[in-house]
Amino acid sequence: MKEANHYVYILECGDGTYYTGYTTDVAQRIKMHKSGKGAKYTRGRGPLRLVYQEAFATKQEAMRAEYDMKKWTRQDKEALLQNLTEDSP
Template sequence: MNRAYVYIVQCKDGTLYTGYTTDLQRRIKEHNEGKGAKYTRCRCPVELKYFEEFKTKNEAMKREYEIKQLSRKDKLKLFQVKY
């Protein structure tokens, strides 16, 4: 069974992006090679700020939705808790 990850990355301009993936290293590499632009509006390298691991994709998608509903301030608080 594949694990799924929910993550938050931050661009150099401070923009935060949330997503989920089953291959976190590949997704971060794609972001940093400019291929992440299809997922984000940012073409500059990103830094991984936060992630959680889940057993199923559905759990990860549910958590991603919850995180996307948070304000920027609350997302920044997550960085203090984990990572």
């Protein structure tokens, strides 16, 4: 079985908006965002906080999930995050 090393993640920006992205290294990608070298959208919107990440076995699966999630409404993303907090111990 292939190791899951493709990730989709959601950042909560300082202005309350969400940014969804794809990476193979979440920690490194967040460092890039925080240094202003990530996505144009996140520049000047700090502080940034990782609120969600999901691993996928293939790049294709992760990119499809990212594409779909980017079409979600804010309410859809908040529902996902709410479900995560309800499921945690």
